[in-house]
Structures are given as structure tokens and as C-alpha cells.
Amino acid sequence: MNKKLYGDKMRKVTVRSPATSANLGPGFDVFGLCLEEPYDIISVEKIEDGIKIEVDGEKSGEIPTEPDKNTAGVVAKAMMKDFNIKEGIKIHITKGIKPGSGLGSSSASSAGVAVAISELFNLKPSKLKLVEYAALGEGVAAGSPHADNVAPAIFGGFTMVTNYNPLEILHVPVEMEVLIALPDIQISTKEAREILPKKIEMGEMINNVGKACGMVYSLFKNDIELFGKYMMMDKVVEPRRAKLIPKYEEVKEKVKDKVYGITISGAGPAIIAIPKKEYILEVKELFEDVWGRVYLTKVGGGVSVLEKL
Numbered sequence: 001m002n003k004k005l006y007g008d009k010m011r012k013v014t015v016r017s018p019a020t021s022a023n024l025g026p027g028f029d030v031f032g033l034c035l036e037e038p039y040d041i042i043s044v045e046k047i048e049d050g051i052k053i054e055v056d057g058e059k060s061g062e063i064p065t066e067p068d069k070n071t072a073g074v075v076a077k078a079m080m081k082d083f084n085i086k087e088g089i090k091i092h093i094t095k096g097i098k099p100g101s102g103l104g105s106s107s108a109s110s111a112g113v114a115v116a117i118s119e120l121f122n123l124k125p126s127k128l129k130l131v132e133y134a135a136l137g138e139g140v141a142a143g144s145p146h147a148d149n150v151a152p153a154i155f156g157g158f159t160m161v162t163n164y165n166p167l168e169i170l171h172v173p174v175e176m177e178v179l180i181a182l183p184d185i186q187i188s189t190k191e192a193r194e195i196l197p198k199k200i201e202m203g204e205m206i207n208n209v210g211k212a213c214g215m216v217y218s219l220f221k222n223d224i225e226l227f228g229k230y231m232m233m234d235k236v237v238e239p240r241r242a243k244l245i246p247k248y249e250e251v252k253e254k255v256k257d258k259v260y261g262i263t264i265s266g267a268g269p270a271i272i273a274i275p276k277k278e279y280i281l282e283v284k285e286l287f288e289d290v291w292g293r294v295y296l297t298k299v300g301g302g303v304s305v306l307e308k309l
């Protein structure tokens with residue numbers, strides 16, 4: 001290990017912070033899946049004082065650089081206060097994840113900056129603590145802090161947010177190929193949450209709890225067919241958000257025998273599908289024809305450190 005890079009000699013850390021897909025059907029606000037692609041690149045560099053933010057890349061013009069309005073700035077401010085860090089930092093975010101896409105764009109910045117700051121100042125918090133800090137950023141983006149994107153961004157794999165106050169996260173390593181379609185529209189999480197009911201029927205709750213349990217069971221049995229089947233049986237959120245995504249219902253019907261499962265990714269408009277091997281290219285082409293941009297990717301391992309200087 002190169003000693004001179006550690007401790008207060010370190011000047012800059014760069015990380016790769018992944019997209020994530022939350023909800024996965026019946027697991028609204030609980031389930032989250034880390035993706036290999038797309039991702040943000042985030043660097044944090046020591047400066048004299050204050051928090052300076054620069055953003056470039058996808059739709060960067062839409063992203064505020066005031067620290068209190070940028071998810072990364074909110075997280076940085078909280079960590080620097082709690083760890084009594086006197087120096088300042090410059091945060092540079094290169095967006096690879098389109099904001100308002102349903103792929104945890106705001107979360108990727110939150111999770112990435114939390115890891116980069118902990119590496120830069122050698123803070124060594126637990127992954128759970130990093131999720132707690134990163135979730136603060138979501139309060140800025142979606143109006144209320146939620147951890148179902150930042151948890152998989154930090155832990156990788158599949159995560160469940162089982163409790164808030166105190167925060168409890170369960171993690172299951174998962175290997176799976178996924179197709180992500182990204183229609184050329186933007187849906188803000190805030191708006192997509194406002195259209196949901198404040199109360200639901202007992203029958204809807206019983207359905208979703210049962211299907212969510214089945215999805216977790218299927219991961220331990222390595223039964224991708226069962227996982228995908230239950231992923232498509234949400235009775236609470238997907239039916240109410242489907243109308244926000246052009247041609248979603250039509251395409252879902254068209255591919256139902258060619259994928260194990262398909263549902264809305266997070267608050268949308270992104271769509272996540274688990275393709276059957278023999279139909280991967282056919283489904284990918286259909287998604288491209290209907291929605292344009294498609295990522296053929298797989299489950300990721302969480303934020304990774306690219307460089308320490």
C-alpha cells in the first residue's frame with residue numbers, strides 16, 4: 001500500500017457511482033437493484049474551504065450546483081459537519097445517468113460523494129452509515145429522504161430497506177442480466193409519488209406482501225422465473241404509474257413470453273426487464289424501436305473507487 005497517499009496527504013478521490021432500479025414491482029420503497037450501467041463519475045478534491053460543485057454530462061444544465069440544492073452537496077455538508085472536517089471540497093460530477101429517469105440519478109450522486117468523502121478523509125464509516133448519509137440527498141431530489149436507491153448503490157446487488165429510524169438494510173448478492181429501456185421523457189420522482197394513494201385496500205397490501213416475499217424466496221432458490229413472475233404482480237404502484245409511460249402496457253403484453261419479468265424502474269420512465277436468454281436481442285430491438293435508448297447490462301456491485309491522488 002502506498003503510504004504517502006493515505007491520511008491527510010490525499011488530495012483527490014474519484015469514484016464510479018452506479019444507476020439503481022428501485023421498487024422492482026411489489027417492493028415499492030423497499031427493494032432496490034444495483035446496475036452496472038449507466039453510471040456517474042464523481043471526484044472530490046480538497047480545497048481551502050467551502051463546498052464547490054461542478055456538473056457536466058447528461059442534462060447537467062438542469063442540475064443545481066448550489067450545495068443545498070444538489071444531492072451531493074447536501075450529503076457532503078452533513079458528513080463534513082459530523083466529522084468536523086475543516087477543509088473545503090470541490091465536487092465534480094460527470095452525469096452518465098439521466099436525471100428524472102427512474103434509474104437513481106440523484107442517488108448515484110449522493111452515494112458516490114458519500115464514498116468519495118469517506119475515502120478522501122479516511123473516515124471508515126459502515127456501509128449502513130454511508131447509506132444514511134446518502135439518503136439525506138434524496139430529500140432534496142424527491143421531497144422525502146428514501147433509501148431504496150442509495151442502498152443498492154452503496155451495497156451493490158439487491159437490497160431491502162426494512163426499517164427507518166433506525167435504518168435497517170438487508171443485502172442479497174445477485175447475478176442477473178437486465179435490459180433497461182429509457183423512453184425520451186422525464187418523470188420527476190416527486191410527481192410520480194404525488195399520484196399515488198395515501199391509503200390502499202387490505203387486498204392490495206396482502207397481494208404485494210405475498211409477491212415481495214416470493215421474490216426474496218426466489219433469490220435464495222436461484223429461481224429467476226419465479227422472481228420475474230412476482231415482479232410483474234404489483235397491484236399498488238405500477239398500475240397507477242403505467243399511464244405515465246407511452247406504450248408501456250402494449251410492449252409489456254408483446255414481450256410477456258420473451259422475458260421472465262418486466263416492470264417500471266423506480267418512479268419511471270425507465271423500464272426494467274429480465275430477458276430470457278434466447279430472446280435478449282429480439283426484446284432489445286423491440287425496446288429500441290419503441291423507446292430509443294436501451295442498456296443491456298447486469299446487476300452491479302455498488303460504488304467503486306477509481307483513483308486516489
Ligand SMILES: Nc1ncnc2c1ncn2[C@@H]1O[C@H](COP(=O)(O)OP(=O)(O)OP(=O)(O)O)[C@@H](O)[C@H]1O
Binds near residue numbers: 101102106
Ligand atoms: N447530483 C444530482 N444528480 C441528479 N439529479 C439531481 C442532483 N442534485 C439534484 N438533483 C435533482 O433531482 C431531480 C432528479 O431526481 P429524481 O429522483 O426525480 O430522478 P432520478 O433520481 O433520476 O430517478 P429515480 O429517483 O426515480 O430513480 C432533478 O430535479 C435534479 O435537478
Ligand SMILES: N[C@@H](CCO)C(=O)O
Binds near residue numbers: 104
Ligand atoms: N421508490 C421511490 C423512488 C424510486 O427511485 C418511488 O418509486 O417513488
